[in-house]
Amino acid sequence: MSEEMPANEKLQNALARMIDDPSRKINNNSVAKEAGVSNSIIYKKSNTYVALKNAIKKAEEDRNKEFYVQKLEEEVRKLTRQLKNAKEKIKSQSEESTPDVDESMWINRLTEMYRISDNLMTENKSLKNRLIELDPDSVLDSEHIDLVTGEVIKIDFNK
Numbered sequence: 777m778s779e780e781m782p783a784n785e786k787l788q789n790a791l792a793r794m795i796d797d798p799s800r801k802i803n804n805n806s807v808a809k810e811a812g813v814s815n816s817i818i819y820k821k822s823n824t825y826v827a828l829k830n831a832i833k834k835a836e837e838d839r840n841k842e843f844y845v846q847k848l849e850e851e852v853r854k855l856t857r858q859l860k861n862a863k864e865k866i867k868s869q870s871e872e873s874t875p876d877v878d879e880s881m882w883i884n885r886l887t888e889m890y891r892i893s894d895n896l897m898t899e900n901k902s903l904k905n906r907l908i909e910l911d912p913d914s915v916l917d918s919e920h921i922d923l924v925t926g927e928v929i930k931i932d933f934n935k
Contacts, residue, residue: 786811786812787817787828788831790811791832791835794810795839802836818832901927
């Protein structure tokens with residue numbers, strides 16, 4: 777007949793196995809279940825069980841810290857990936873749109889438009905002045921024109 781191991785040894789062995797397995801959650805109930813004994817034994821007042829209870833509590837705190845550290849490390853990895861993706865997105869967007877080229881293109885177009893507008897205004901002024909020179913009375917009768925700039929100030933549509 778084989779002798780059965782005392783409950784405190786079963787609990788200590790179960791605790792040691794659970795400490796060695798980083799995926800296991802450690803608490804009084806899980807250690808008792810792993811040992812195959814009732815968890816009420818852990819709460820006995822003898823020095824052996826009080827020391828075992830303290831060892832389980834310390835192992836539980838250490839494991840909880842390990843889980844917390846793992847959670848934080850995973851969060852750091854996640855945030856690092858997000859930061860890397862955001863930096864890549866910003867970099868690709870800045871490479872796609874080159875504001876210097878777009879800005880200079882628009883400045884060139886605007887300058888060309890002003891040049892054309894100036895040419896048209898000069899031509900308009902020249903044509904008005906020629907018209908005034910050809911027949912000053914007919915133009916001045918129906919329009920009030922600034923003779924310096926050639927600008928039409930008022931037109932009389934009733935004539």
